[in-house]
Amino acid sequence: MPPPSSAQQKVLLAQFVNLTGATERQATRYLKSTGYKLNEAVDARSPPVLSDTHQSVKHHLPSKVAKAVPHWLSKKKRENHGADTSTKDQSGRYYMNSANEIKGPSPLDAKLDSLFDSLRDDDADDKDQLELESTMGYLSEKLNVSLENAELFVVLELVQAPSVGEITRTGFIDGWKSSGVGASHQEHAAHVRKLISDLSRDTALFKKVYKYAFVAGREKDQKALALENALIYWSMLFSAPGVVWKGKHDWLDLWKTFLGEKWTRSVNRDMWNMILEFALKSISDESLSFWSEDGAWPSVIDDFVGWCKQKGIGKPEIMEVDGQ
Numbered sequence: 001m002p003p004p005s006s007a008q009q010k011v012l013l014a015q016f017v018n019l020t021g022a023t024e025r026q027a028t029r030y031l032k033s034t035g036y037k038l039n040e041a042v043d044a045r046s047p048p049v050l051s052d053t054h055q056s057v058k059h060h061l062p063s064k065v066a067k068a069v070p071h072w073l074s075k076k077k078r079e080n081h082g083a084d085t086s087t088k089d090q091s092g093r094y095y096m097n098s099a100n101e102i103k104g105p106s107p108l109d110a111k112l113d114s115l116f117d118s119l120r121d122d123d124a125d126d127k128d129q130l131e132l133e134s135t136m137g138y139l140s141e142k143l144n145v146s147l148e149n150a151e152l153f154v155v156l157e158l159v160q161a162p163s164v165g166e167i168t169r170t171g172f173i174d175g176w177k178s179s180g181v182g183a184s185h186q187e188h189a190a191h192v193r194k195l196i197s198d199l200s201r202d203t204a205l206f207k208k209v210y211k212y213a214f215v216a217g218r219e220k221d222q223k224a225l226a227l228e229n230a231l232i233y234w235s236m237l238f239s240a241p242g243v244v245w246k247g248k249h250d251w252l253d254l255w256k257t258f259l260g261e262k263w264t265r266s267v268n269r270d271m272w273n274m275i276l277e278f279a280l281k282s283i284s285d286e287s288l289s290f291w292s293e294d295g296a297w298p299s300v301i302d303d304f305v306g307w308c309k310q311k312g313i314g315k316p317e318i319m320e321v322d323g324q
Contacts, residue, residue, distance in 0.1 A: 004036050005219060005226065010132050010165050012038055017133060020045050024124060024133070111183035112173045130172075132165035142185040143192050150209065150242035153233075154195050157212035164216050196241050206243050207276060213237060214272045224266035231256055238279060245279045247286050249313055258304050274298050288314035 004012065009031070016027040019042055026045070034040040105113060116130075119138050125131050130138060136147060145151040152164075159175035161167045176183065181191040199206055213233050217225055225233070238245035238252045245252040255275075278301050281290045291297065291305050291314075308314045 009036060012036055014132050014136055016041055108177060108183055109173060112176055115183055116169050116172045128169040130167040135165050135167050143189045145192060149239060150199060150237050151196050153209050153213045153237065154199065155192055156216045157209045161216050199241050200243050210237055210276050211273060214269055224268045225272065226266055230267040245283065247283055249286060251279065251282055254308065255304065258307050262303060263300060271298050271300060274301060
């Protein structure tokens, strides 16, 4: 089995830290020593005490590392710093007042800036970026979003996160400013909950979230998504509370089965985006009559349609008979 990718290693690292309370340095050492086998690494460390909840979860961890998003298994006890409303400029932001004079950060910028700082771990995070543990703690504890379905990508798109496990100061401040909902975790959580409730009905919102999942889900410096991760993200996005890709046929399951049989390459942006268009059309037209060989669909979708028709799924092609 090939070694896990850097993104998968981050996921394992967060799971190990959360299960055992170890430092990231300790987690890295134990995981490397066991070839990134999480259960073995946890056993090797043998922490003095694990709660009943952690003991139970330990034996029910997913067998595949690339579930892409860690289970945030317990709420980490964090010191509640509150939202400092000082106007200390740490982000280098300025605004123009009514007299067109350059001033320091706007009051909203300052509050959001302080809110971001309250989420940072000085020992683990860069000055202007939340790393994996702080990011996942913020999502699950402050915003109360699930890390295993489309809710995750709603927030990552809003704050323009560079990856699944990182949030930058600039993205955090700009994202929440553009939302127009204030500068408290309570207001932000309520706004996110509203977006999530609209996700399956608001096609424009879903398209925006879906397309950004490709950006956040890629390995750094890679132009395409690894197929393994793409399959996980499709499962997250094309199920509730996202758009459920299912009707008379379970299209998501068919798509994943087809890829398992026929596709081994990575998923580029065009393929990712066109699957969205195909999914939305197939939900409303399960005969697949919208598809034609002369259309602009990528070849993988052409092959998928042909594979479906061989199984009697979709509108059968009508053979022309001479003289009729």
